[in-house]
Amino acid sequence: QKEVEQDPGPLSVPEGAIVSLNCTYSNSAFQYFMWYRQYSRKGPELLMYTYSSGNKEDGRFTAQVDKSSKYISLFIRDSQPSDSATYLCAMRGVVYSNYQLIWGAGTKLIIKP
């Protein structure tokens, strides 16, 4: 079993819809949670970063961490065609001295105009 599970999709929704992307993980030591966005034929870029539990909002994006359920989510409100990309979750614990991240497989998101 992988340490981080993420549905690869694709997830196709109409423009303006609320999108929910999710990852589950098995290592209770994870403390840092990130969402990266990767456009086609580009490198991933950091979208949201959360430490420990709770919510974090940035414009149309909200990252949510539920450590009791080992479940993280990324919500996108008023989705736009420009949000079409692959979204990767990444996480790590405190004890990783090499700052290595553990990655989900990525969910391909398609926003239909």
Added chain:
Amino acid sequence: NAGVTQTPKFRVLKTGQSMTLLCAQDMNHEYMYWYRQDPGMGLRLIHYSVGEGTTAKGEVPDGYNVSRLKKQNFLLGLESAAPSQTSVYFCASTRGTPSYEQYFGPGTRLTVT
């Protein structure tokens, strides 16, 4: 600042040929990583470096070698390419604390025939 750059962007190799992928970063980051990305498998860590002159194995190191002779450069070598090494290769770097954000290069698309 250019951030993280990778050369070449594309390459086609025949089985058994060798090549070196170059990664350069201008952010004075200590930590550098080489990943491969295959459909449905997310990012898999090949090798990483925690500083100039250091290297270590990641999740899928077989068939690859690396060197970090200068802080800003991280080289990935394939001594005898195999079709299983057909992939997109990404280099990333981070300064570590307080942010663990990894900055990615644009990727190298490698095909081994």
